[in-house]
Amino acid sequence: MPDFSLYFSSIFLNNFPEMCYNKFGSGRFEKSDLIKVKKVDFLEGLIHSIETFGTVDGPGTRYVVFVKGCPMRCQYCHNPDTWETVGATRMTPEQILDDYERYKEFYHGGGITVTGGEPLVQIDFLIELFELAKTRDIHTCLDTSGIMFRRNNPELLAKYDRLMKSTDLIMLDIKHIDPEEHKKLTAQPIDNILDFLSYLDEKEKTIWIRHVLVPGITLIPEYLERLGYYIGQFKHIKALDVLPYHSMGKTKYEQLGIDYVLKDVPEATKEQAIEARGIIIGAMKKRRHDMGE
Numbered sequence: 001m002p003d004f005s006l007y008f009s010s011i012f013l014n015n016f017p018e019m020c021y022n023k024f025g026s027g028r029f030e031k032s033d034l035i036k037v038k039k040v041d042f043l044e045g046l047i048h049s050i051e052t053f054g055t056v057d058g059p060g061t062r063y064v065v066f067v068k069g070c071p072m073r074c075q076y077c078h079n080p081d082t083w084e085t086v087g088a089t090r091m092t093p094e095q096i097l098d099d100y101e102r103y104k105e106f107y108h109g110g111g112i113t114v115t116g117g118e119p120l121v122q123i124d125f126l127i128e129l130f131e132l133a134k135t136r137d138i139h140t141c142l143d144t145s146g147i148m149f150r151r152n153n154p155e156l157l158a159k160y161d162r163l164m165k166s167t168d169l170i171m172l173d174i175k176h177i178d179p180e181e182h183k184k185l186t187a188q189p190i191d192n193i194l195d196f197l198s199y200l201d202e203k204e205k206t207i208w209i210r211h212v213l214v215p216g217i218t219l220i221p222e223y224l225e226r227l228g229y230y231i232g233q234f235k236h237i238k239a240l241d242v243l244p245y246h247s248m249g250k251t252k253y254e255q256l257g258i259d260y261v262l263k264d265v266p267e268a269t270k271e272q273a274i275e276a277r278g279i280i281i282g283a284m285k286k287r288r289h290d291m292g293e
C-alpha cells in the first residue's frame with residue numbers, strides 16, 4: 001500500500017494522536033535490522049520492512065508490517081520495491097509478535113497492521129499471524145486492495161472465512177470506481193475488489209475505505225459521486241479516508257528503472273481532498289436515502 005504518512009488524511013484529523021517520535025526515531029528499520037530467522041515450525045512471511053510507530057495505518061499507534069508481493073501496478077504506487085518478492089526478509093508470525101511485544105507499551109488503542117505490497121498474496125501466513133495475535137489480545141488490521149479475493153474458489157474462500165475471524169479491521173483501497181479507468185490505473189480489473197467489499201459487508205466486518213485523489217484521473221466529480229453512491233449501500237463502512245496524490249515515490253521508480261507514468265500529473269491538495277470527501281459522503285447519503293434509510 002502507498003505510504004502517505006506525511007500527508008493529510010482526512011479521517012484522522014480528530015481521531016488520531018500526534019505523530020509519535022521517540023528514542024526509536026522514525027520507527028522504521030531496515031532489513032538488516034530485522035530479527036535473524038531461526039528454525040521453527042511456523043510459516044514464514046516475506047517481509048519488506050517494519051514500522052514500529054505507524055500512526056496512519058489504523059487506529060492508534062501501530063506496529064506496521066510491510067509485506068512483499070503485489071499483482072497490482074498502481075501508477076501512483078509509493079512502494080514499487082514491494083511488487084516482487086525478491087529480496088524479502090523471512091519472518092515467522094512468532095518472531096513478528098515477539099518483536100511487537102518489545103514496543104507494546106506504546107500501542108494502547110493501537111495494534112498491528114499488515115500492509116504492503118498486497119498482504120493477501122500471503123494469506124496462509126496472514127492467518128497464522130492474526131490468529132496468534134488474537135491469542136495475545138492484539139488488535140489486527142489488514143490494509144488491502146482486495147485484488148486476491150475469489151468467491152468462486154471454495155478452498156480459498158474458506159481461508160478468507162477463517163482469516164476474517166481474527167481480523168478486527170479491514171482498510172480497503174478502492175483505486176477507481178470506473179472499471180475501464182481502474183484497469184488503466186492499476187493494470188487489474190475491479191470486479192473481485194468490489195466483490196470483496198460485498199463479502200466484507202456480508203460478514204459484518206468493520207471496513208474503512210481509502211481512496212487516492214489523482215488530478216485528471218480520480219479527481220473528477222462524476223467519479224467521486226459514483227464511488228460514493230456505490231459504497232453508500234454498505235452498512236459496515238465506518239470511515240472514509242481520502243488521500244491526495246503526491247509524487248514522493250518517484251525516486252524509487254528511477255532507482256528501479258521503471259517508467260513513472262504520472263510524471264506530468266500535479267499533486268492534489270488538502271483542500272481538494274476535503275472537497276472530494278464531501279462529494280463522496282454526499283453521494284453515500286443519497287444512496288442510503290434512496291434505500292429508504
Ligand code: SF4
Pocket residue numbers: 001002070071072073074076077078079080082116117118145
Ligand atoms: S496495491 Fe497498488 S499501491 Fe498498493 S502496493 Fe500494490 S501497486 Fe502499490
